Amino acid sequence: MTGTLRYSDKPEQVAAYLLTVPLTPKALLEGGRRVESIIDRAVTKAVGLGAKTVGLGALTAPATAGGMALRHRTDVGITNGNAFTAAMTFLGAERLLSLCPSNATIALVGASGSVGSCLTQLLARRTAQPLLLVARNEERLRTLQATLPAGRSQITTDMTRVREADLVILLTSATDAVLRSEHLKEGAVVLDDTQPRNTRPELLQERPDIRVVDGGLVSVPGVQRKGFIGLPQGVAYACLAETLLLGLSGQQGHFSLGWPSVEQAEHMLALAARFGHLGFTLAEPHSFGQPVTLEDAPAPLPALGALSGAQA
Incomplete structure (x- = not known):
């Protein structure tokens, strides 16, 4: 476990856990049974922590064919975050x-x-x-x-x-x-x-x-995060936000596996509106992790070295 998430209206309760899978991007893109097995074990750990829905972040989704390799799980709902x-x-x-x-x-x-x-x-x-x-x-x-x-x-x-x-x-x-x-x-x-x-x-x-x-950045001012994901507080990746929204809605079983439908995307927008008191809106513009103003003329970033810690 590498982090936790809580909601501002229920700060005493842990709403979600962040788990890091010990695999490199290269290994995840290559995939295979070993990679799927490691991700499957991470899902088992999430279930042990009490999770009802598990979201696949970053390359864990393509490494499992958009979660299709985990569809055999009946003890927890899986979503790839792509809707x-x-x-x-x-x-x-x-x-x-x-x-x-x-x-x-x-x-x-x-x-x-x-x-x-x-x-x-x-x-x-x-x-x-x-x-x-x-x-x-x-x-x-x-x-x-x-x-x-x-x-x-x-x-x-x-x-x-x-x-x-x-x-x-x-x-x-x-x-x-x-x-x-x-x-x-x-x-x-x-x-x-x-x-x-x-x-x-x-x-x-x-x-x-x-x-x-x-x-894919979402504004979530009502979500308190402990743990590093390469983003400032109050901002989350949409795949993570999808998992949170499904948990808030009481989703039962798998949601988005493989290729999501337009209807699933529209359902997620409806859930975002339903739980809008926590945020779940499009984040303000960022470029390489830094806030930007779109109306300004484009210009080079100030110093490449200063950005190294801001990249996810």
Whole structure:
């Protein structure tokens, strides 16, 4: 156990526990039975602490096929956190579109993944902007495109086409930077929704014309946290917030496994409104862990060394 969470209206009670799985990002991305077994044992530990719902954070979700490898658990509900992540990323994208031309192209890098597929459908339903869906697997991209209205999107496996986009939403799972300066058009806005993040602070030094905004961050002023997750007090990752909301609602059994649906994302937004006295709203903009003002002209970060402790 590496931390605890309590609610401001019931500070005497532990609402949730934070558990750290002893695996590197590389091992999690490689996956396999050993990795799944270690994560499964962490779930067992959570059950022993009294948990009714267990949320998968960061790379523990893709390491278990979005939690599908844990669906055999009947003693606890599992959620991968991706429904609320998709919903909050949509709200973040909506906010950033105000900085873009009215006919802005939106590129989703990692569109066919668990968060990406749900977010793509949300954007297709609720915005009019052209969508460019980018991923490594063309077959999965075609399957996703078939769920959208005809002509609503283009698909590609070529990262260089990201230069066509005014807003780039990064949804990949990798151990290193995926998005680089040569992939971005002049004045592009990037919403980085990755953990561990797939952009580097140096990107803003190389390209002072662009903005990079951290995605999937939720304001939770009513949640008191003890333990380090790479974020300031009052801010949480959407995957963690999803777990808290499901616990507050008395969720029974599994919730989001594999690929979440738009309906699940909308259900999470309804729960966020229901428990709004604790927060659960889109956090103020951050870039590489630092608060930023979107209205200001983009500029390089002050000192790269000063950011090392702020990155998740």
